[in-house]
Amino acid sequence: MATETLTLGKALNTGLRRALENDPKVIIMGEDVGKLGGVFRITDGLQKDFGDDRVIDTPLAESGIIGTAVGLAIRGYRPVCEIQFDGFVYPAYDQIVSQVAKMHYRSRGKLNIPMVIRIPFGGGIGAVEHHSESPEAYFAHTAGLKVVSCANPQDAYVMIQQAIASDDPIVFLEPKRRYWEKGPVDLDAPLADAYPLHSARVVRPGTDVTVLAYGPMVRTCLEAATAAAEDGRELEVIDLRSLSPLDLTAAYESVKRTGRAVVVHEAPSNIGLGAELAARITEECFYSLESPVLRVTGFDIPYPAARVEEEYLPDLDRVLDAVDRSFGW
Amino acid sequence: MAKGDPGGTTRSRRAAPRSRKSAAGNPELVQLLTPEGERIESVIGPDGIEYRVDFTDEEYRGLYRDLVLVRKLDAEATALQRQGELGIWASLLGQEAAQVGSGRALRTQDMAFPTYREHGVLYCRGIDPIMPLGLFRGVDQGGWDPNEFKFNMYTIVIGAQTLHATGYAMGITMDGKTGTDDGEAVIAYFGDGATSQGDVNEAFVWAGVFNAPMVFFCQNNQYAISEPLERQTRIPLYQRAAGFGFPGIRVDGNDVLATYAVTRTALDNARHGQGPSLIEAYTYRMGAHTTSDDPTRYRIASEVEAWQAKDPIARVKAFLEKQQIAGADFFAEVDEQARRESVHLRERVLAMPNPEPVTMFDHVYPNGSPLLDEQRTQFSRYMESFEGSAH
Ligand SMILES: Cc1ncc(C[n+]2csc(CCOP(=O)(O)OP(=O)(O)O)c2C)c(N)n1
Numbered sequence: 001m002a003t004e005t006l007t008l009g010k011a012l013n014t015g016l017r018r019a020l021e022n023d024p025k026v027i028i029m030g031e032d033v034g035k036l037g038g039v040f041r042i043t044d045g046l047q048k049d050f051g052d053d054r055v056i057d058t059p060l061a062e063s064g065i066i067g068t069a070v071g072l073a074i075r076g077y078r079p080v081c082e083i084q085f086d087g088f089v090y091p092a093y094d095q096i097v098s099q100v101a102k103m104h105y106r107s108r109g110k111l112n113i114p115m116v117i118r119i120p121f122g123g124g125i126g127a128v129e130h131h132s133e134s135p136e137a138y139f140a141h142t143a144g145l146k147v148v149s150c151a152n153p154q155d156a157y158v159m160i161q162q163a164i165a166s167d168d169p170i171v172f173l174e175p176k177r178r179y180w181e182k183g184p185v186d187l188d189a190p191l192a193d194a195y196p197l198h199s200a201r202v203v204r205p206g207t208d209v210t211v212l213a214y215g216p217m218v219r220t221c222l223e224a225a226t227a228a229a230e231d232g233r234e235l236e237v238i239d240l241r242s243l244s245p246l247d248l249t250a251a252y253e254s255v256k257r258t259g260r261a262v263v264v265h266e267a268p269s270n271i272g273l274g275a276e277l278a279a280r281i282t283e284e285c286f287y288s289l290e291s292p293v294l295r296v297t298g299f300d301i302p303y304p305a306a307r308v309e310e311e312y313l314p315d316l317d318r319v320l321d322a323v324d325r326s327f328g329w
Numbered sequence: 330m331a332k333g334d335p336g337g338t339t340r341s342r343r344a345a346p347r348s349r350k351s352a353a354g355n356p357e358l359v360q361l362l363t364p365e366g367e368r369i370e371s372v373i374g375p376d377g378i379e380y381r382v383d384f385t386d387e388e389y390r391g392l393y394r395d396l397v398l399v400r401k402l403d404a405e406a407t408a409l410q411r412q413g414e415l416g417i418w419a420s421l422l423g424q425e426a427a428q429v430g431s432g433r434a435l436r437t438q439d440m441a442f443p444t445y446r447e448h449g450v451l452y453c454r455g456i457d458p459i460m461p462l463g464l465f466r467g468v469d470q471g472g473w474d475p476n477e478f479k480f481n482m483y484t485i486v487i488g489a490q491t492l493h494a495t496g497y498a499m500g501i502t503m504d505g506k507t508g509t510d511d512g513e514a515v516i517a518y519f520g521d522g523a524t525s526q527g528d529v530n531e532a533f534v535w536a537g538v539f540n541a542p543m544v545f546f547c548q549n550n551q552y553a554i555s556e557p558l559e560r561q562t563r564i565p566l567y568q569r570a571a572g573f574g575f576p577g578i579r580v581d582g583n584d585v586l587a588t589y590a591v592t593r594t595a596l597d598n599a600r601h602g603q604g605p606s607l608i609e610a611y612t613y614r615m616g617a618h619t620t621s622d623d624p625t626r627y628r629i630a631s632e633v634e635a636w637q638a639k640d641p642i643a644r645v646k647a648f649l650e651k652q653q654i655a656g657a658d659f660f661a662e663v664d665e666q667a668r669r670e671s672v673h674l675r676e677r678v679l680a681m682p683n684p685e686p687v688t689m690f691d692h693v694y695p696n697g698s699p700l701l702d703e704q705r706t707q708f709s710r711y712m713e714s715f716e717g718s719a720h
Contacts (some may be wrong), residue, residue: 064535
């Protein structure tokens, strides 16, 4: 079995390579994705091996990247678009929500837009403004789009291939500050047998509190769970993986057991994913809840200057603090 | 002219040619048929290309029939809106020649990306003219199959489709389907207002950089709702193409022959691998922007009258009469056909059923979604709870 230790970034790169190998209709397009291999090197070496017809350096025009990919998809291609940074997806926002998301519906199923929009998202890398945002709620709110986020190298490798193989248009959020973190990746397991793309997963079982996270916050929550265990509290950590549609089967089952839920994300809290999760868990698990569903999130401010981002981003202490509050109810 | 793929550029014609203009005569506007119905045999455009058409009499009559039918069906739709049968209608009145000329210049294999006003092109693509009425009536979102008819869905967001067209054209190149006579090309329609949009300018950049086999077809009807051309540009629109590295040309958009000739040439250049071009069809929207609009607030009657004199149908009729290609019987027969088809259209629009409410949950995702399935189930149950009651 070819299990290798890879960084999350390299796992994505390997997954993209597999997708290019397996389907000649898959094309990668974006700014600097060719010779440079992308600013995070996620497409490193792909243009060299697959040619500049398959891995296309585009003009610096985000609406153009998504809009032309729509046409290519209508033509029968499977474009994988890279948006260089989260804060630069907004010029393409109209194409994504008005065109990509609605083409299938408007054509009553006659057109498919099997597109993947890869976005390195979130903070924690000390970047300047517009390089650390969490735009997931904008996209998860839009019918016709699916939104996923990977949190470890194994998922990165598998989920990117599943997303590319799917006929649904998918916004694929990559936790950029986790690009360099390593983990085991089984390179040989057949895609058909892989864990379903739109299913959440319990990544640490526990009995006392259910903690829901995705993307970069999964690791933070796992660290919090380790710390909590030292204090005698067992946190059950669920990696949502899919933000639209949400898979809450495991969450409901878990909350009914633990009686408590804490939702963690980097994005601001107001009208964010945490609100949706809290509402759904409350509806489904009302009689099991010992305390309200609590949220640990970024603040309702534009992403702040890098020197204070550690204070902005939910960390281990804030998660543990929420756990305490849940018990103090 | 038969539906589908008219020939026409090389065949000789019997009617005597009138004259031949050079670029010096009118460098800015390719014209082959004057408002008085005089034929200009050929024009050498500012691009050095000689534009001409050689249609058979049958084909000339076919073009006339197209123009009249398209105008009549459009008028019927406007009437239906006035009677409350359509929510809104975007009329093409005045733009028939631009649409029929360019629409008939398309070959079967070519793909078109329209706005919301291209009913004439839609007709030329062989799509049942009832189709867009469903969209404007609110019973569907346009029911034709874009792949079957090679005519994409209407696009309401101004300019968005020009990028889709460019991507599709890039796909043609990647498929190796250019460089020959049976190569494919793409045409993207948009208005003068759309040229201010970022997407259109991005499409120009992309098409140029990737040498995409496509034609940008701008119907400059002088207004974007109420805003005149001067609010969008300070140079003639076709000149913008130069800045993006491909040719631009202005054609008399009320002249079906010139529009045909210019579009056919641009499409053929594209399919042969010579890349994009921009056509500015200089025309005028005779009616309101849509049925919700009041054009008397922003334009004067004398302007409308001046354009009336350049009517795209009257000049073809004058030409056909002068050349004795068609007579009173033919014109009466075409009018009768137009009347019949519009009555038929009306009957069918009135009979268009509302969709079953639960179908609004269909086709959101190719692979479905559990959350949506749950909502659909809840909705169905809710609707069933009314069964038997007079709701
Ligand atoms: C992005 C966007 N902004 C505004 C509108 C509202 N709108 C609809 S048509 C129109 C004017 C378009 O003018 P033009 O491009 O010249 O085309 P025309 O309707 O004259 O054919 C406007 C502003 C829209 N549909 N899309």
